[in-house]
Amino acid sequence: MTYSPHTEADRVLMLDAVGVESVDDLFADIPATVRAGAWDVPPPLAEQEVRAELARLAGRNRIPEVSFLGAGAYRHLIPSVVGEVIGRSEFATAYTPYQPEVSQGTLQSIYEFQSLICELTGMEVATASHYDGATATAEAALMACRLTRRSRVAVSAGVSPDYRRVLQTYCSGPGIEVVTVPVDLAEGGDGTTDPSAVESLDEVACFIAAQPNFYGQLEPMRDLADAAHAAGAQFVAVVEPTSLALLEAPGKYGADIVAAEGQPLGIPVSFGGPYVGLMAARMASVRQMPGRLVGATRDEQGRKGYVLTLQAREQHIRREKAASNICTNQALMALAATAYLAAVGPTGLREVAELSATQARHLAGALGSAGLAERRFGGTYLNEVALRVPDAARRHAALAERGIVAGHLLERDEPALRDTLLLAATELTTDDDIARLVGALEETR
Amino acid sequence: MSVEAPGRPDASGRGAAFSGAAGGDELTVVEPLIFERSRAERRAVRFPQASAAAREAAAGQPELPASVLRAQAPRLPEVSELEMLRHFNRLAHLNQAIDLNFYPLGSCTMKYNPKVNEWAARLPGLAESHPLDPEALSQGSLELMWLLAELLKEISGFGAISLQPAAGAHGELTGILMARAYHRANGEGEQRTKVLVPDSAHGTNPATATMVGYQTVTIRSNERGGIDLDALRSALGPDVAALMITNPSTLGIFEDQIDQVLAAVKESGAIAYMDGANLNAILGRFRPGETGFDVMHFNLHKTFSTPHGGGGPGAGPLGVSERLEPFLPRPMPILVDGDPEEVRANAWAGRSTPGARFALDDDRPQSIGKVRSLYGNFGMFVRAYTYIRSNGDSGLRTISEDAVLAANYLRVKLHDVYDLPYDRLSKHEVVFSGRRQKREHGVTTLDIAKAILDHGIHPPTIYFPLIVEEALMVEPTETESLETLDHFVGVMREIAELAATDPEAVKRAPVTTPVGRLDEAAAARRPDLRYRFGDEADGVAPVASPPESEAPTT
Numbered sequence: 001m002t003y004s005p006h007t008e009a010d011r012v013l014m015l016d017a018v019g020v021e022s023v024d025d026l027f028a029d030i031p032a033t034v035r036a037g038a039w040d041v042p043p044p045l046a047e048q049e050v051r052a053e054l055a056r057l058a059g060r061n062r063i064p065e066v067s068f069l070g071a072g073a074y075r076h077l078i079p080s081v082v083g084e085v086i087g088r089s090e091f092a093t094a095y096t097p098y099q100p101e102v103s104q105g106t107l108q109s110i111y112e113f114q115s116l117i118c119e120l121t122g123m124e125v126a127t128a129s130h131y132d133g134a135t136a137t138a139e140a141a142l143m144a145c146r147l148t149r150r151s152r153v154a155v156s157a158g159v160s161p162d163y164r165r166v167l168q169t170y171c172s173g174p175g176i177e178v179v180t181v182p183v184d185l186a187e188g189g190d191g192t193t194d195p196s197a198v199e200s201l202d203e204v205a206c207f208i209a210a211q212p213n214f215y216g217q218l219e220p221m222r223d224l225a226d227a228a229h230a231a232g233a234q235f236v237a238v239v240e241p242t243s244l245a246l247l248e249a250p251g252k253y254g255a256d257i258v259a260a261e262g263q264p265l266g267i268p269v270s271f272g273g274p275y276v277g278l279m280a281a282r283m284a285s286v287r288q289m290p291g292r293l294v295g296a297t298r299d300e301q302g303r304k305g306y307v308l309t310l311q312a313r314e315q316h317i318r319r320e321k322a323a324s325n326i327c328t329n330q331a332l333m334a335l336a337a338t339a340y341l342a343a344v345g346p347t348g349l350r351e352v353a354e355l356s357a358t359q360a361r362h363l364a365g366a367l368g369s370a371g372l373a374e375r376r377f378g379g380t381y382l383n384e385v386a387l388r389v390p391d392a393a394r395r396h397a398a399l400a401e402r403g404i405v406a407g408h409l410l411e412r413d414e415p416a417l418r419d420t421l422l423l424a425a426t427e428l429t430t431d432d433d434i435a436r437l438v439g440a441l442e443e444t445r
Numbered sequence: 446m447s448v449e450a451p452g453r454p455d456a457s458g459r460g461a462a463f464s465g466a467a468g469g470d471e472l473t474v475v476e477p478l479i480f481e482r483s484r485a486e487r488r489a490v491r492f493p494q495a496s497a498a499a500r501e502a503a504a505g506q507p508e509l510p511a512s513v514l515r516a517q518a519p520r521l522p523e524v525s526e527l528e529m530l531r532h533f534n535r536l537a538h539l540n541q542a543i544d545l546n547f548y549p550l551g552s553c554t555m556k557y558n559p560k561v562n563e564w565a566a567r568l569p570g571l572a573e574s575h576p577l578d579p580e581a582l583s584q585g586s587l588e589l590m591w592l593l594a595e596l597l598k599e600i601s602g603f604g605a606i607s608l609q610p611a612a613g614a615h616g617e618l619t620g621i622l623m624a625r626a627y628h629r630a631n632g633e634g635e636q637r638t639k640v641l642v643p644d645s646a647h648g649t650n651p652a653t654a655t656m657v658g659y660q661t662v663t664i665r666s667n668e669r670g671g672i673d674l675d676a677l678r679s680a681l682g683p684d685v686a687a688l689m690i691t692n693p694s695t696l697g698i699f700e701d702q703i704d705q706v707l708a709a710v711k712e713s714g715a716i717a718y719m720d721g722a723n724l725n726a727i728l729g730r731f732r733p734g735e736t737g738f739d740v741m742h743f744n745l746h747k748t749f750s751t752p753h754g755g756g757g758p759g760a761g762p763l764g765v766s767e768r769l770e771p772f773l774p775r776p777m778p779i780l781v782d783g784d785p786e787e788v789r790a791n792a793w794a795g796r797s798t799p800g801a802r803f804a805l806d807d808d809r810p811q812s813i814g815k816v817r818s819l820y821g822n823f824g825m826f827v828r829a830y831t832y833i834r835s836n837g838d839s840g841l842r843t844i845s846e847d848a849v850l851a852a853n854y855l856r857v858k859l860h861d862v863y864d865l866p867y868d869r870l871s872k873h874e875v876v877f878s879g880r881r882q883k884r885e886h887g888v889t890t891l892d893i894a895k896a897i898l899d900h901g902i903h904p905p906t907i908y909f910p911l912i913v914e915e916a917l918m919v920e921p922t923e924t925e926s927l928e929t930l931d932h933f934v935g936v937m938r939e940i941a942e943l944a945a946t947d948p949e950a951v952k953r954a955p956v957t958t959p960v961g962r963l964d965e966a967a968a969a970r971r972p973d974l975r976y977r978f979g980d981e982a983d984g985v986a987p988v989a990s991p992p993e994s995e996a997p998t999t
Contacts, residue, residue: 058570272819332754
């Protein structure tokens, strides 16, 4: 199958116009010594054939009937209307809005996205998007280094291990040291970060903490922010966006930069991407922010319109002096988040957050009263809870065979957390799902 | 506020681009912000209530302490589903897009994005595949990633692939981190401190070098638009970590001394990085991995037709040579049980291989680590795999042949009216200069771009590459018909004519778009970057601003 519109007559006409005999002549500038050898690419497929191949691969996955897996990617309801919006060709097949007169749809939607993220986070400025939550977090750390002119960053061990790996890689670039502040993983501990350990950090550009943290626990964010500020550091809050319907906005507890994974806002889990990284900060820091920003302005006739702005931070203007090398970001995913937030509104988002929290408690309560599991930590949690389950690895595997994914095995990330499952609930978690998990764990006891 | 959605470009694209805004002196009312459509208690989506049983079971669990709760609910818009949909549909009408009209934005490869790719990415078996599901449940996703990597190896000639980078610039960052890891492993990490970048390069190249702590050294181009070999040779030395080169270049020119460039880089011990942004021109003609390049990023959203989405998501996989392979990001999808040849042959025939098992290999001790959460922009892998399988061997070759033919056709059809600083065979694109129009009539390339808008066509990339004065960078791609190309030629000639006869008319453009030229300087001076609710003071304060360039690039 080919998407070329040209007939052979067209090609002949064009070759004649160019003044060459054959299409091979158009590649005469490739030196003979470096011309391509043979390749092993299969022959073309008709649409029905390629569909069959993709259906084959999709069929090789087994989508679990019941899943409590989150650990950074969450299955939420994606309203049908969100898919309709991002499926529009005018959004999907446009590029970066470098010509604002014919890109007002993209530009205004990004301005709305920035506004929504500011409102959710309580911050003053949000970027047009980043690759994902992990790279947004890493870029926030580099931004803090530019703001403070320091070259060490500190991160709570309660930040997702995946994010911390990405942070480590990004910081290795310019040679920034990463210090990890532990969370209390002791038996009976509350699985959170100790603010006094933050206060004593020396010469760090920022301290990064997650709310809820990777173990589902709620951190003392205000105390951590105060401690970071006492150390002269920026406080970077990594948050889960649906939680912000209930939890205090980071801007209110002293966050200087907010980074987040926007996937829960209307984006499928899709084996890890595409997702969307969110970043927000204070206006005083805007010149050190990485990535695109859209601003409102007017045309010659006074009509309001939107443009890419403050581009003097960016690679295409500043080249080696840019705040980041980021160019393409995740605009269509940011549009999904914008459409999602408009579709659910404040009431819907609160319902999502409340129902997720209630079902997480239902889950923990039901497993606890059946004697199947107990909470690994004290303190409190939101939508995801770490539970001790004897012989967890074996039973997790056994349940998976039956189409039930009993959350995430935490010993994969943290050896101290043997026999501990991290179970997530969302508004899609039904009472029946929980009953099936209880039943299946009973049977594998 | 009364609202009128501006019209869409007409089907031919030859009339007014946005008919609703054309003619008359009536001001178009642009769609209000979603916040301005909000009315308390309106809503679209509803969610169920927690059951009594759920609340009862949850009763013994800790409640959320007041100290963590939000004092004021976020003021998200409250709209009905229909109002919300109309809002975004009206915004959609304000966009130019490939699916509406010609979009020859140079360096971006704005080709048709086939719809079967979208169908594939939305298959529930793929879209609902959780990245942390047990590997036994994710064999289809892993096989797809493995197969895509196999195809990218064939296409590029490289021996190993990482799919992890999320965009081209992200691939650059990954590749240059790997170059540094390689030099460190050889004990040359301290001595090699520079990255060489030609003066025609994308801005991402020098910005990437900085992110890895390297100093950028710019290599000038020669009078033919290629790398100046003498300048390159004198810059190369034991202190150079890598050369980053875009090939074909941002001038749309194949580096015809590439063999000598690569030989010089190899001799110096530096890593040869190829920016693969322009791979669309050379499929089946040049495989960088077999010529001496060490690393290249692909842009799946360019060459392999995943939608640009208004600026992403993209995907920037890397191909690398054997000597860089140990440093690839982890984890990597691998085939653990089964014969690779057999699995490939079966997949090419549309069959699964019994007993084949795929896994994620995280045991890579020399890896630079992770550059992204999880494994990459998987949805883009699905689309690219679908696209490559649809086109197949012959289709991929046709893509490059037709893309190059179209660029050359535009070159010969327009080079008498627009200057062509480097008049050579074109590859994927052709870069004209508007310097003659500027010098003779005071009409700048920006004016020309705005005049193109009035014809319903998206303008070329302008003012890039930086080495071309008043640059107009035209990349037609292979999916535009001869009629479209001829129409564009007509438009460009008409504008050149108008520049000569009535330059003020060109400088007034655009007049048919939903808004006219926007005041970018004011936007930067007084940044208004978010909606302000009624009770908020106008927080828009002037910010001391370095001058903004008017030079958009990709």
